Amino acid sequence: MMTGLKDKVQRLTGERVSIGIDLTDEYVQISYFDNEGGISTLREGESLLIPAVLSKRLGEDIWFCGADALNEADNAVLIDSILSKAKKGDEVEADGMAYDPVDLLALLIKKCLSKLDGVCPLEKVGTVAFTVEEPDNATVSVLDAAIGIVRIKREQVAILSHAESAYHYMLSEPKALRFSDVVIFDLQNKGLKTIYLRQNMRTVPIVVLSEERMHSTFKKDDSRFKDIFEAIAGDNAISAIYLLGEGFNGEWFPETLKVMCRGRRAFLGTNLFSKGACIAAAEKSGAREADREHVFLGPDKIRANIGLNVIREGADSYMALLDAGKSWYESAKECDIMLPEDRTLELLVTPINGNSARTVRIELKDLPLRPARASRVHLEIHMVSEERVKLRISDLGFGELFRSSGCVTEAEFSVL
Numbered sequence: 001m002m003t004g005l006k007d008k009v010q011r012l013t014g015e016r017v018s019i020g021i022d023l024t025d026e027y028v029q030i031s032y033f034d035n036e037g038g039i040s041t042l043r044e045g046e047s048l049l050i051p052a053v054l055s056k057r058l059g060e061d062i063w064f065c066g067a068d069a070l071n072e073a074d075n076a077v078l079i080d081s082i083l084s085k086a087k088k089g090d091e092v093e094a095d096g097m098a099y100d101p102v103d104l105l106a107l108l109i110k111k112c113l114s115k116l117d118g119v120c121p122l123e124k125v126g127t128v129a130f131t132v133e134e135p136d137n138a139t140v141s142v143l144d145a146a147i148g149i150v151r152i153k154r155e156q157v158a159i160l161s162h163a164e165s166a167y168h169y170m171l172s173e174p175k176a177l178r179f180s181d182v183v184i185f186d187l188q189n190k191g192l193k194t195i196y197l198r199q200n201m202r203t204v205p206i207v208v209l210s211e212e213r214m215h216s217t218f219k220k221d222d223s224r225f226k227d228i229f230e231a232i233a234g235d236n237a238i239s240a241i242y243l244l245g246e247g248f249n250g251e252w253f254p255e256t257l258k259v260m261c262r263g264r265r266a267f268l269g270t271n272l273f274s275k276g277a278c279i280a281a282a283e284k285s286g287a288r289e290a291d292r293e294h295v296f297l298g299p300d301k302i303r304a305n306i307g308l309n310v311i312r313e314g315a316d317s318y319m320a321l322l323d324a325g326k327s328w329y330e331s332a333k334e335c336d337i338m339l340p341e342d343r344t345l346e347l348l349v350t351p352i353n354g355n356s357a358r359t360v361r362i363e364l365k366d367l368p369l370r371p372a373r374a375s376r377v378h379l380e381i382h383m384v385s386e387e388r389v390k391l392r393i394s395d396l397g398f399g400e401l402f403r404s405s406g407c408v409t410e411a412e413f414s415v416l
Contacts, residue, residue: 016126017119018285020165020277021112023132025081026189028052028066028112031274032120033282041271042115048271049246050115054079054108056094065111082108083132086142102142106149113150129158129281131165131273133193135300140329158277158284159327162186163195163210165276166242167296170197170208172279173240177265180237184272185229187245192218192225196232199294207352210298220247226256233259241266244273295325297352300386302326304351304415310337321381322389324352332382336396339375343367345393349415366407367395374398387414 018033027049030042044050044067055069055076056062064072077094079085085092085101092099113122132139140159147157160168170182184195196211215228241260248268260266282288297303306322322331339345343364350357367375380392391411397404 015124016285017124018126018278018281018287019113019116019120019128020274020279020281021109021128021130022162022165022271022274022277023083023109023130024052025084026052028108029271029274030112030116031271031278032116033278033287039275039278040119041274042119044115050112052080052082052108054082054104054111058095063107063111065108066115079104083139083142086146087138102145103149105142106146109146110150125152125156126287127156127158127281127285128152129160129165129277129284131160131162131277131280133162135159135161135327135329137329156285158280159330160277160280161210161298161300162273163197163212163298164296164300164327165273165280166195167197167208167210167276167294167298168279168283169272169276170240171291171294172276177240180239182240182242183229183232183238184242184244185248187218187243187247190214191216192228194228194232198236203352203354205292206294208294208296210296212299220252222253222255225253226259229256229260238264240264242272243268244270246270295352297325300327300329302328302331302383302386302415303353304349306350306381306389306415307348308337309346309348318348321347321379322383324350328383328386332380334378334380336376336378338373339364339367339377340372343369343375345377345379345391351415360413362391362393362409362411364393364395364407364409366405366409368402368405368407370398370402374402384412387416389413389415 020031022029029049031039033039041048050066051070053069055064055072055078057072057076064076069078079092079094082101082105086105089101092101092104113125130143143159144154147154166184170178181199182197186193192215194213198209198211200207218224241264243266257266279288283290302322302324305320305324308319308321310317310319321333345362345364347360348357349360376396376398378394378396382390384390389412393409395405395407
């Protein structure tokens, strides 16, 4: 056993490692991918869950994380709910000092990553995928800031929802477990969350939609759990069910389990999200081939392809700008293009749900009138939400013939 672990450590430290981090207010969980097909989850003692807490020793600038922080509680100030505190933005008081909550979030991430030193030193970390319950604007913003403090390059980082991590995990499973829909039950301190991954087999690629619901008043009750499951299952074809969280330990739901396992497989665990994020990280780095037959469309995903019809080397061509299925907060592009004589930019919006494509016309009224294809502009395009697209178009002129006017046009439209 010791020889095998030593060989694995030597192999991992010789190459960049893909890592998945499940980050919540209650815990941090880290899974790592060794580029040879194996995924392991970091243990802290007997648990796969690292308590998402920091503590500062009284009177000293010494900080602890996770179980170590809890063990120091009698001689230290304990700080919990760090992700929520960072999103709120208020300074955190600890031992007579005020701390920026984003700095504390960065410290939590760094100290959690340092627990991997025996397997993968920080300088050997390759691509990192953070998975959070809901990657809203505030969460993405504070994670971006914390990642910068930890000095992980942003291009090495992906941010995913729990549902998208579950999607990546689902696709890594044998086909016998994903030939139809998949349901995840995540039992948290604040209730029971359900994630239904529904596959639309009529589209190419296959679209996987996420339907989520939180049962905030749920307690361990077999009868109610059975009702919740039957309401979700109905007449739907479900191939696999995943029960996440230590709350599912024990034998408190035998009747629900009987119903679940009628023609379906059910699995109990705690590390599905971090493993799914780890798989996404490996795909981002190229260490693992991405699935091309499916596309995930959660609430944070772009629902349409956006591009331009252009002329390249004398022939009509399509230039992709933003791709459907990508996270809206990570979707942006810049390019230079030539405009036709009518000073109008036409973007092609093609929904992935099968609806007809449409053209969005942006009129550049302040741009000087010039001959056809004698106006070069710089286009910046990005998503400001999962539905809204924002553009900034700057006049570059045309060499020595036509100087830039300095004209800038901004516009916004919906992809729906």
